[in-house]
Amino acid sequence: MARTTTKTANVYTRVDPETKEQAEAILNHLGIPMSNAIGMFLKQVIIQRGIPFEMKLPVAKPVSIGELTKEQFDAEMKLGMDDVAAGRVVSAEDVEAEMRRLYSE
Structure with a gap:
């Protein structure tokens, strides 16, 4: 009997509920399931060979x-x-x- 390879793998992560809810609301408006969005992110990590967006500290807010x-x-x-x-x-x-x-x- 031939052994078949798994077509998907599970990824488990913890995020705060508010972040998850806000992201899901936006993704729902776009018609993209959360699992697809995570898959797209991981594919971009591979393509970009790193995080696919700029990560830096915000500029300090001027004193008011x-x-x-x-x-x-x-x-x-x-x-x-x-x-x-x-x-x-x-x-x-x-x-x-x-x-x-x-x-x-």
Whole structure:
């Protein structure tokens, strides 16, 4: 009797319920079963020879004055004054160029 090879393999993973529910809702709208989406991801890992999307830490959120307490505001101002006193300054043109690089797309 000839032995047949298995056409599928099981993958078991744990994710938090909210993530699973949100992903399932989106996949349902796309008409893609969760198992197919996972299979597509794994095929892309093979094709890309790695994770098929960029993974990096988000850019730090700029400080918003309106969200600071008086103590936090005073501490930020002191840090700024200490930088100026120590000569750690950057021109407005350099700041603008960096802001455009980080936030313009």
